[in-house]
Amino acid sequence: PTPYFDEWRKQGPAPVEAPDGNQVWMISRFDDVVQALNHPGLSSAIIPGGMMNHTDPPEHTHLRKPVARAFSTRRMEALRPRIQQITDELLDAWDTEDEVDVISTFAYPLPITVICELLGVPERDRDEVRGLTAELLTMETMVEAYGRFALYVQNLLATKEPGDDVITELRDEPNLVQTLVLLITAGHETTVQLIGNGLLALLRDPVMKQRLLDDPLLIPDAVEELLRYDPPLAEGVSRTATTDVVIGGVTIPRSSQVTVSLGAANRDPSRFPDPDVLQLGRDPHVTFGHGIHYCLGARLARIEGEIAFGTLLRRFPELVLAAEPEWRVSFIRGLASFRVRPKL
Numbered sequence: 001p002t003p004y005f006d007e008w009r010k011q012g013p014a015p016v017e018a019p020d021g022n023q024v025w026m027i028s029r030f031d032d033v034v035q036a037l038n039h040p041g042l043s044s045a046i047i048p049g050g051m052m053n054h055t056d057p058p059e060h061t062h063l064r065k066p067v068a069r070a071f072s073t074r075r076m077e078a079l080r081p082r083i084q085q086i087t088d089e090l091l092d093a094w095d096t097e098d099e100v101d102v103i104s105t106f107a108y109p110l111p112i113t114v115i116c117e118l119l120g121v122p123e124r125d126r127d128e129v130r131g132l133t134a135e136l137l138t139m140e141t142m143v144e145a146y147g148r149f150a151l152y153v154q155n156l157l158a159t160k161e162p163g164d165d166v167i168t169e170l171r172d173e174p175n176l177v178q179t180l181v182l183l184i185t186a187g188h189e190t191t192v193q194l195i196g197n198g199l200l201a202l203l204r205d206p207v208m209k210q211r212l213l214d215d216p217l218l219i220p221d222a223v224e225e226l227l228r229y230d231p232p233l234a235e236g237v238s239r240t241a242t243t244d245v246v247i248g249g250v251t252i253p254r255s256s257q258v259t260v261s262l263g264a265a266n267r268d269p270s271r272f273p274d275p276d277v278l279q280l281g282r283d284p285h286v287t288f289g290h291g292i293h294y295c296l297g298a299r300l301a302r303i304e305g306e307i308a309f310g311t312l313l314r315r316f317p318e319l320v321l322a323a324e325p326e327w328r329v330s331f332i333r334g335l336a337s338f339r340v341r342p343k344l
């Protein structure tokens with residue numbers, strides 16, 4: 001991914017100039033990243049607004065608990081048959097000798113359909129929700145898009161019939177609007193990149209692809225490795241030092257902005273020997289973060305990844321790249337378009 005990762009890790013914790021000209025402290029070695037994500041002096045509360053990923057304890061603890069309960073492993077595992085069905089339906093359109101675009105025909109529709117059904121967002125709203133998410137994740141439109149997204153969710157809460165879904169389960173929780181905006185955006189935009197970036201890495205490694213074709217039981221392990229290799233939040237997550245904080249022996253002064261680079265940590269050769277090649281059976285990565293903010297959707301994303309890659313390989317063993325894919329410009333690392341040929 002970025003050529004800076006190696007530079008950053010060589011330096012250890014150090015200030016760098018961000019694209020907007022401000023100074024941020026970059027944390028990039030694996031051990032430092034884990035230490036930083038566990039450090040109570042590095043606050044997540046950068047933007048007021050009460051989305052749980054931007055709160056600290058004790059508020060964070062209260063906001064997270066009911067959502068964690070709603071996203072239980074048991075509930076996620078029970079989604080498998082439905083995720084398989086959505087996957088199969090989408091991939092029916094791949095039964096063609098022509099090229100297809102992975103992002104628009106599969107990587108987007110799968111996770112957004114899953115998260116909307118799980119939460120209880122009506123099918124007719126899906127395009128609107130996808131548009132709002134895209135605007136919310138674009139620097140220039142972010143603030144205005146948040147207002148419109150919140151309005152959309154308020155309206156949904158006021159008009160929606162109760163059902164067997166997460167919105168109904170959480171309806172009496174505080175900060176529900178913010179939580180739902182977070183779940184809708186985090187619940188699909190990142191998983192798109194797991195499917196897109198992951199499939200690209202796999203198609204570029206025919207030996208690994210063949211191993212998985214020969215032994216589909218390796219797929220869960222392969223999903224872990226694809227998550228490590230090209231994480232959606234590669235640049236990392238942001239924190240603010242509320243006091244002087246020592247990470248990896250270096251003092252980061254109070255009030256500093258800090259970026260914890262998950263992508264750089266995932267390529268740290270001291271933890272992942274030969275980090276730039278795909279290899280099964282490695283130690284755990286930090287693609288889903290670490291500590292109290294550890295991703296609440298990790299189980300769901302892994303299940304979606306297993307079903308997506310498992311089904312793609314089973315149905316289209318001859319799948320190959322049709323053109324050099326194009327990366328888009330966004331703080332979530334992903335592809336704008338990605339053309340493949342499902343059949344030779």
Ligand code: HEM
Pocket residue numbers: 044052053054064115182183186187188190191194231232233237238262286287288289290292293294295296297298300301
């Ligand atoms: C938090 C990554 C999928 C919901 C996080 C964090 C990371 C992450 C790195 C920690 C942020 C921090 O420490 O500041 C990913 C990746 C995904 C993914 C790479 C897919 C491959 C999902 C899905 C959902 C979800 C499917 C929801 C259904 C959340 C929530 C948080 C979170 C609610 C905030 C947790 C907290 O602050 O306590 N995610 N995520 N994520 N993720 Fe995910």
